[in-house]
Amino acid sequence: MPESRKRRLDPRAPLVIDTRELSRRAGSLRHARLSVPAPPALGTEFLGVPVGAPVELDLRLESVMEGILVSGTARAPLTGECSRCLGALRATVDVELQQLFVYPELHSDASLTESDDIGELDDDRLDLEPAVRDAVVLALPLSPHCREDCPGLCPICGELRADLPADHAHDASDNRWAALAALRHNGTGLTRPEKIGRADPARTEDQES
Numbered sequence: 001m002p003e004s005r006k007r008r009l010d011p012r013a014p015l016v017i018d019t020r021e022l023s024r025r026a027g028s029l030r031h032a033r034l035s036v037p038a039p040p041a042l043g044t045e046f047l048g049v050p051v052g053a054p055v056e057l058d059l060r061l062e063s064v065m066e067g068i069l070v071s072g073t074a075r076a077p078l079t080g081e082c083s084r085c086l087g088a089l090r091a092t093v094d095v096e097l098q099q100l101f102v103y104p105e106l107h108s109d110a111s112l113t114e115s116d117d118i119g120e121l122d123d124d125r126l127d128l129e130p131a132v133r134d135a136v137v138l139a140l141p142l143s144p145h146c147r148e149d150c151p152g153l154c155p156i157c158g159e160l161r162a163d164l165p166a167d168h169a170h171d172a173s174d175n176r177w178a179a180l181a182a183l184r185h186n187g188t189g190l191t192r193p194e195k196i197g198r199a200d201p202a203r204t205e206d207q208e209s
């Protein structure tokens with residue numbers, strides 16, 4: 001008998017759900033409300049669910065001919081960073097889920113299991129983590145901001161624009177110094193005073209006198 005090649009589900013994983021209480025008779029229905037600790041990497045670069053934070057699931061498990069159809073909602077706290085001002089962000093994500101998990105004996109039916117949207121039951125258990133992760137990541141903005149009109153940072157001095165006066169500006173020489181500072185920072189070695197002087201004729205006299 002060929003051994004199953006698929007990964008066995010870890011029954012202790014928080015998003016692995018036991019469906020044994022659900023009858024295999026098509027039409028059987030079970031509701032489940034549960035709170036599970038968030039797995040790692042549930043989110044994007046800027047915004048995500050902290051590891052271990054409670055993910056509240058409100059699920060409907062329904063026996064269908066091919067397996068079990070899971071639908072419902074997942075809700076979890078988010079922390080992250082505003083992509084404009086880098087300030088701390090707190091929010092909540094609330095997403096809808098729906099995924100079909102097929103019985104293992106239908107495993108060989110390629111038309112059923114080749115689709116990414118279809119999971120497999122393993123010993124009457126199903127792993128909801130990929131579905132939750134996909135739904136959460138899809139729901140998150142790529143560039144979250146702390147508020148709709150967050151003005152971000154001044155590109156020259158890096159200060160929070162929200163804290164600066166409305167007429168905050170840098171004159172041209174400031175811009176040059178900022179550019180030089182950036183070059184130095186990038187390790188170009190452009191640090192000798194005579195080069196700085198040449199780039200700015202107004203200062204050459206001071207330095208050469």
Ligand SMILES: [Zn+2]
Binds near residue numbers: 083086087150151
């Ligand atoms: Zn912001």
Ligand SMILES: [Zn+2]
Binds near residue numbers: 156157159169
């Ligand atoms: Zn500035």
